[in-house]
Amino acid sequence: MHEQTIAELKRGLSSGAFSSEELTRHYLERIERLDDTYKSYITVTKEAALAQARAADAARAGGDAAPLCGIPIAHKDIFCTRGVRTSCGSKMLDNFVPPYSATAVExxxxxxxxMLxxxxxxxxxxxxxxxxxxYGEVKNPWHIDSVPGGSSGGSAACVAAQLAAAATGTDTGGSIRQPASHCGITGIKPTYGRVSRWGMVAFASSLDQGGVLARNAEDAxxxxxxxxxxxxxxxxxxxxPVEDYCQNLHAGIEGTVVGVPGEYFGEGLDSAVGAAVEAAIEQFEALGARIKAIHLPHTRLAVPAYYIIAPAECSANLSRFDGVRYGYRCSDPQDLDDLYKRSRGEGFGEEVKRRILVGTYALSAGYYxxxxxxxxxxxxxxKQDFVDAFSDVDVIAGPVAPSPAFRFGAKSRDPVAMYLEDIYTVPVSLAGLPGLSLPCGLAAGKPVGLQLIGNYFDEARLLNMAHRFQQATDHHRQRAAGID
Amino acid sequence: MEWETVIGLEIHIQLSTRSKMFSGASIAFGAPPNTQASAVDLAMPGTLPVANERAFHHAVMFGLAVEAEIASTSVFERKNYFYPDLPKGYQTTQLQQPIVGRGHIDIQLADGSTRRVRIHHAHLEEDAGKSLHEDFHGMSGIDLNRAGTPLIEVVTEPDMRSAGEAVACARKLHAIATSLGICDGDMSQGSMRFDVNVSVRRQGQRQLGTRTETKNLNSFRFIEEAIALEVERQIELLEDGGEVVQETRLYNGETKTARPMRSKEEANDYRYFPCPDLLPVVLDQDYIDAIARELPELPDARRRRFAEQYQLSDYDAGILSGDAATAAFFEQVAATCKDPKQAANWVMGELTARLNTAELAIADSPISAPQLAGMIARLQDGSISSKMAKQVFEAMWNGEGDADTVIEKRGLRQVSDSAELEAMVDDVIARSAKQVDNYRSADPAKRPKMLGYFVGQIMKASKGQANPQAVNKILQKKLTPRD
Amino acid sequence: MITLAPRQGPVPGDWASPTHAETDVDRTDIEKLAELARIEITGATIDQVADSISDVLQLVEQLKSVDTEGVEPLAHPLDAVQRLRADSVTETDQREAFQALAPAAEAGLFLVPKVIE
Structure with a gap:
């Protein structure tokens, strides 16, 4: 059952081949058996999941099956879930059980x-x-010594290891696309403003966008x-209004103009990754698309701009974590200042503190x-680079990340090297455009993702292109060794 | 050496909306702690602000009332600092692009002249919660009901030169806000709070002196006292060769003392930046024009109308028109009793004095406008004396019903009937031969003073119910020596 | 075969400039930032934090040389404007649920070490 796509599961559930309770039990059993290895889940909501599954089965029996009735998915722990701990991967919120749910979750x-x-x-x-x-590092199901990508690494790994049919994620500078790429699955970050941010713990408000990590474009x-x-x-x-993403999934893509930005194939790009991406672009050409070289001249400024904007916004967004109303509070605060400083000093990890300090610096007097x-x-x-480009092309294609998944520790001591992981995803986030990552081959045995960038609200086109590609190829069906 | 005082004001006006600036929680005053603090107000993770339209409506009203430019685009920014009554760790406010730009108000000075005070700008922002300092095992308690209440902060130029002018300016802003109905004006509940920026300089010096800011004054009296105290402190300091330090101060109205705030002001670097959760607010001209058309009568216009329509002195008109509730009360009394002068005297005199003593707003007056008008009517038709009126007023204040009921119950009817009074006068004259002789032989210029004895005797005989004016007349007639 | 535009993409090495000078932050700077952000940084790690923040500032330094004369800052990717909410009370009292999350609460109040104004 776990090998089936959502489209297949829907058919199985509606034909009565299996119930949602059976399907959910099956997934829960897999999680219990396998996730000690991957650490893709922070919290497994076994009882609630089974209750939801039974309710779904009852609804279906009553002739009232919602579109995804009984499909087991997982939520990134950044989405607030009523009555279920929402930690955001932080000690700060280790004990935080919100009395409300994110809109996306609802x-x-x-x-x-x-919800598994x-x-x-x-x-x-x-x-x-x-x-x-x-809660510890998530392992890449393809290569246990390598990172799954981030920040939605748990979502990507659990979908790749088939521990959920699909998972939600959020993408601020590449956090859906890059882990999807590293884990060999399909991920989409829609246009900024398309998925509600209500109940999604904020990192950088003007960039954060919810989306989906799934087995293939149709599921996404x-x-x-x-x-x-x-x-x-x-x-x-x-x-x-939201377009019908499934209606045009199968439409032909003949005549679609695919722009290929030279700036995305520069010196930093791993040659095997480049080769896989170029091959994928050729595949689109074979499917009838027209390929056009384009320029996005300000690309090199995207990472620097991002690493001002995102830390600046996060420095304010994370001020609410102060040990007063919820979350971690240090023991025995001597005075108010001590309460703030130690609660935040002890509750936040190194990278979060670094970004808060960078953002504080960027906003402080004289530097704004x-x-x-x-x-x-x-x-x-x-943004204007993209607007100009989209006057000539329908979609833009390039790599997601400069190299395949790297080994644990390879970049963790060098924040700047880590930030450069995002060079191809960050420009899209800054422009607020939709971006999709789909598997397009392997480099050194690790998955490589192709990034499709669409015009504003052109998610349907991205999903259609990806689906057509996946109809013609089987990169997305490749599974990591050891995933049975 | 002559010193000149320079004062600027910052006024926080709580807007009379139903819900908060960025959340759907109620702003009603007096609820149990934290029962009106929603997830947004508590800055729970993942919550987001959505701006309240009525707050913009009210801010635009204010801007139009002070003849200011209204910004077609205004932007919310985050002002970052840590304080337990500030749940997000930043206050959402406006800095670079406030909703209301440059404007002005005119204040009437004691000498009858008018001074123009320029408004630098007014911006929308959210209020903070409250720290309660009662001891909870050595801790402070935080109530966030007020957090997120919509405010406009009005910032004036340093155009005032005395505490009196500052108070006049504060009163004028209070009058404008209450007349517009954008604020309930209840200063005891913090609906309007004032920060005063005070500096002094030598007469003739152009450069401004170093200023201090005294924060959170919530009565006109405190404004006056705090400024006087600060001016005195600064002058003394400078005359002793010292220097004024720029600082934020707190005034204690009970002890009548002030001290610098202990929090580290100098370390503050608010790191303002546009709030990415809120987008620029664009108001079109139609929206602004529609508000302009519905603007109610403003205090200045009302003052002119009162002076003309009710034949009041400029001073009386100024006082009665100043506050919307007082103006409405007065107009109702005047219309009902048809004696504007008496209505003005009673509203400004006895009623205001009693309300002040009881610390009540006119809206909460135990005596209603029709009740006061009813009492004035009885005074006018001679049914009661002004001395009796004070008793009636007292009784009405204590809830004993309207004037006629009190008069009836207490038997306060004044005797004005001439036959009855003449009999009383005759009786007194008959019993006071010596005094009558003295009176009649006295210099006519001294006689009016001597009349007092007889009036007193008659009032005593009538148990205070004789109409003194009528008694006076009869006495004069009867005592005047016949030639 | 795809013909790509001339290669002038971002090169990670470009930013690894040997001199930091202008963007170096020292212990004092970090202490000041940590004070503003109310984050305790222990003495032992402060130099390491200073180094890594200097690296990040070096990365973003090149923004300063970009000619942005006449360019409006972008606040929302779609240049959308604020929708305003009708003024109505939509929230009910949830104090009990919220204060169940509080590290310290009593008599309906959140408790903190003494606030001194």
Missing amino acids: KLEQAGCV GKTNMDEFAMGSSNENSY ALVLQQMAGFDNRDSTSIDR DAYYSQAQKVRRLI
Whole structure:
């Protein structure tokens, strides 16, 4: 059962081949048996999952099956879940059980999904390797000594290891696309404002966007369909109808113009990764797309701009974690200052503290114009690059990450090297565009992801392109050795 | 050496919305602690702000009332600092692009002249919660009900030159806000709070002296006292060769003393930046025009109208028009009793004095406007004397019913009937031969003073119920020597 | 075969400039930042933090030389504007649920070490 895609599971459930309770038990059993190795889950909600599954079966029996009725999925532990600990991968929230759920979680619940548990992640979504989790590093199912990518590493690993049918994730600078790439699955970050941020613990508000990690594009479309939509509780959410992502999934892509930015194939790119990506682009050409070389001239400024904007926003967003109303409080605070400093000093991990300090620096008196304001201007230049490009092309293709999954510890002592993992994903985040990562081959035995970047609200096109690619190839069906 | 005082004000005005600036929690005053602190107000993880339209409506009203530019685009920023009453660790406020730009108000000075005070800008922001300092095993308690209450902060230019001017400015802003109905004006509940920036300089010196800021004054009296105290302190300091240190101070209205705040002001670096959870607010001209059309009568216009319509002195008109509730109360009394002058006297005199003593707002007055008007009517038609009126007022204040009921119950009817009074006068004259002789032989200029004895006797005989004016007339007639 | 545009992509090595000078932060800077951010940094790790933050600042340094004359800062990727909410009370009292999460609460209040104004 765990090998089936959501589309297949839907058929099995509706034909009565198996019940949601059986399916859920099967997944829970796999998690229990295998996840000690991968550490992809922080919390497994066994009893609640079974109750949801039984409710789903009852609803189906009553002729009231929602679109994803009885499908077991996992949520990144950044999404608040009512009554279920939401840690955000941090000691700070180790004891935090929210009395409310994120909009995305509520919507998927209404769509009939069963929640298996909460997935591991880099603390407060800060990281590209999942080495920054209070709950320990997640292992890449393809290569146990390598990182799964981050920050949605637990979500990517649990889908790759078939410990959930799909998982939610969030992407601030690449946190869905890069782990999807490293774990050989399909991940989509929609347009900024497409999925509500309500109940999603904020890292960098102007960049954070929820999305999906799944086995293939069709599954991603099925889940995103239920997750997306306007929410009046999120001021940055866009009031615009959600397209039907599944309707056009099978449409031909003949004549689609695919832009290939030279800047994404520069010197830092691993040659095997480059080769796999170029081969994938050729595959699109074979499917009838037209390939066009383009320029995104400000690409090299994206990582610097991102590492001002994201830390600046996070430095304020994380001030609420002060040991007063919820979360970690240090023992025996001597005075108010001591309460703040030790609760935050002890509750946050190294990378989170680093980013808060960088953001504090960038916003402090005398630096605002040179850093934050300048970064937001550069951000407009980066967005304009894409706007210009999309006047000539329908979609942009390139690599997701410069190299395949690296070994644990390889970059954890060098933050800048880690930040450069995001060079191809960060520009898309800054522009707020939708981006999709799909498997396109292997490099040194590790998965390589192809990134498709769409125009604003062009998620349907990205999913259609990816689906057509997956109809024609079987990269997405490759599984890590040892995943039975 | 002559010193000149320079004062600027910052005024926090709590807006009379139903819900908070960024959440759907109630802002009603007096709820048990933290029962009106929603997930957003508590800065629970993942929660997000959505801005309240009415707060913008009220801010625009204020801007129009002070003839300010209204910004078509305004932007919320985050002001970062840690304090337990500030749950997010930043206050959402406006800095670079506030909703209300430059404006002005005119204040009337004691000498009858008018001074223009420039408004630098006014911005929308959220209020903080409260720290309660009662001892909880050596800890402070935090109540976040007030956190997120919408405020406008009005910042004036340093255009005031005395404590009196500052108070006049504060009163004028209070009058404007209450007239607009954007604030309940209840200062005892913190609905309006004032920070005063005070500096002194030698007369004729152009450069401003170093200023201090005294924060969170919540009564006009405290504003006056705190400024006087601070001016005195600064002058003394400078005359002794010292220097004024720029600092934030707290005034204690009970002990009438002030001290610098202990928190480390100098370490503050607020790291303002545009709030990424809130987008620029764009108001179109139609929205602003619609508010302009519905703007109620403002204090200045009302003052002019009161002076003209009710034939009041400028001073009386100024006082009665100042506060919207007082103005409405006065107008109702005047309309009902049809004697604006008496209405003005009673509202400004006895009623205001009693309300002040009891620390009550006019809206909570135990005597209603119709009750006061009813009493004035009885005074006018001679049914009661002004001395009796004070008794009636007292009784009405204590909830004994309206004027007629009190008059009836206490038998306060004044005797004005001339036959009855003439009999009393005759009786007294008959019993006071010596005094009558003295009176009649006295210099006519001295007689009015001598009348007092007879009036007193008659009032005593009538148990205070004789109408003194009528008695006076009859006495004069009867005592005047016949030629 | 795909013809790609001339290669001028970002090169990780580009940023590994040998001199940090301008963007170096020292112990004092870190202490000041840690004070503003209310984060305790222990003496033993402070130099290491200073080094890694210097590295990050070196990375972002190149932003300063970009000509952004006349470019508006981007606040929302779609340049959207704020929607305003109708003024109505939609929240109910959930004090009990929220204070169950509090490290210290009593009589409906959150407790903290004495606040001194």
